[in-house]
Amino acid sequence: MDGLLSLVIPVYNEVASLEPLLGELDAAVAGLGLPVEVVFVDDGSTDGSFAEMERLAATRDDVRIVKLRRNFGKSAALAFGFAAVRGDVVVTLDGDRQDDPGEIGKLIAGLDEGYDLVSGWKQGRQDPASKTLPSRFFNWTVRRTTGIPLHDFNCGFKAYRREVADAVVVYGELHRYIPVVAAQQGFRVTEVRVGHRRRTAGQSKFGWQRFARGYLDLLTVLFLGRYHNRPQHLFGGLGTLLFLAGFLISVYLTVDKLAFGHALSDRPLLLLGVLFMIVGVQLVSLGLLSELIVNSRARSGPDPAWVERFVEPGEARVDAAAPSEHAPT
Numbered sequence: 001m002d003g004l005l006s007l008v009i010p011v012y013n014e015v016a017s018l019e020p021l022l023g024e025l026d027a028a029v030a031g032l033g034l035p036v037e038v039v040f041v042d043d044g045s046t047d048g049s050f051a052e053m054e055r056l057a058a059t060r061d062d063v064r065i066v067k068l069r070r071n072f073g074k075s076a077a078l079a080f081g082f083a084a085v086r087g088d089v090v091v092t093l094d095g096d097r098q099d100d101p102g103e104i105g106k107l108i109a110g111l112d113e114g115y116d117l118v119s120g121w122k123q124g125r126q127d128p129a130s131k132t133l134p135s136r137f138f139n140w141t142v143r144r145t146t147g148i149p150l151h152d153f154n155c156g157f158k159a160y161r162r163e164v165a166d167a168v169v170v171y172g173e174l175h176r177y178i179p180v181v182a183a184q185q186g187f188r189v190t191e192v193r194v195g196h197r198r199r200t201a202g203q204s205k206f207g208w209q210r211f212a213r214g215y216l217d218l219l220t221v222l223f224l225g226r227y228h229n230r231p232q233h234l235f236g237g238l239g240t241l242l243f244l245a246g247f248l249i250s251v252y253l254t255v256d257k258l259a260f261g262h263a264l265s266d267r268p269l270l271l272l273g274v275l276f277m278i279v280g281v282q283l284v285s286l287g288l289l290s291e292l293i294v295n296s297r298a299r300s301g302p303d304p305a306w307v308e309r310f311v312e313p314g315e316a317r318v319d320a321a322a323p324s325e326h327a328p329t
Contacts, residue, residue, distance in 0.1 A: 003034070004036070004037060004089075005034040005036045005087050005108075006037050006086060006087030006090045006091070007090075007091050008085060009093060009094070009095050010041045010043055010095060011045060012042075012049075013045045013047040013049060014095040016201035017096055017201050018052050018053060018095065024097070024100075027102075028105075029101075031105070037063075037064060037085070037313075038063045039085055040063065040066070040095075041066045041077040041081045043072060044070040050067050062313060064313060066080050067309045067311070068080065069305075069306055073172075074173070076170075079170045082165040082168075082170070089111060089160070090161075090164075090165045091158070091160075092160075093156060094156045097200060099156065099196070104159075106192045106193075107192060113190075115189065116182065116189065117179060117189045118159045118160075118191065119150055119155055119190070119191045119192075121151045121155065122155055122195075124195065126197055127196075138215075145218065146225075153180070154214075156175075172220075173213055176214060177218070224292075238280075246274065247277070253269060
């Protein structure tokens with residue numbers, strides 16, 4: 001694989017990991033023979049991570065920083081990272097050092113075999129059972145519902161051809177479904193086994209609420225992948241079934257009224273028929289149409305108002321050398 005290699009690293013409160021991570025990245029890419037840029041995305045850190053990034057960038061010409069105004073989540077951080085990269089190959093990894101930079105060559109080798117996206121499959125996970133067990137069930141569910149035979153959809157350690165990074169739309173918390181979205185768009189997706197390391201600093205951002213939201217996002221991905229270009233196939237199908245159910249109930253009540261003289265005013269079934277024809281269609285359509293609107297807006301790119309600052313190579317060095325406005329003269 002030729003061309004510039006872009007390393008995108010979302011960071012949220014990982015100040016103690018940044019310097020050793022950068023050192024490991026240098027050692028890992030030294031043997032690849034590729035020019036490299038590192039793009040840190042500070043997702044609203046409050047522990048001094050941005051200041052540490054600036055300090056590290058001040059001594060280098062290959063580090064760029066995107067600082068977001070607050071914590072918008074990993075999907076937003078990746079979207080801004082993808083928008084900022086300049087390389088032909090993009091590798092994403094987390095800033096907590098649990099991903100081993102020494103495995104980057106494996107991911108890139110997968111691209112050399114003709115794949116467009118190569119996802120890591122963490123081996124020997126160094127996480128507690130409260131995290132690994134829900135993750136296994138989640139991955140099994142996604143694998144069965146999407147038909148994509150990956151074992152670790154949520155692994156942040158991935159390699160992309162640039163056209164994939166440009167094409168996938170990542171918003172909300174859809175980062176865990178990037179392989180699904182890419183496959184739905186016709187890109188070739190595979191996975192390789194990668195090592196996983198124990199966290200040595202900082203705190204895990206995993207929580208049960210993220211696990212629950214992941215399944216709601218799965219419904220979104222399945223809908224957008226299957227019905228984005230033909231939503232009427234879904235809406236029309238559901239609408240027809242509900243309308244027919246309500247219509248049949250109405251016919252039954254009409255016949256019952258005409259043939260047997262039973263009053264309709266005290267028949268709960270009448271309300272059920274009306275609800276089937278109206279409320280059900282409205283609720284389902286409202287939720288899915290809202291997802292279409294959000295997806296369409298996301299395709300215009302991440303909101304630039306979320307970015308507080310870009311730090312280009314050399315800029316941090318200039319800032320560090322500039323005298324403070326409060327300095328004595």
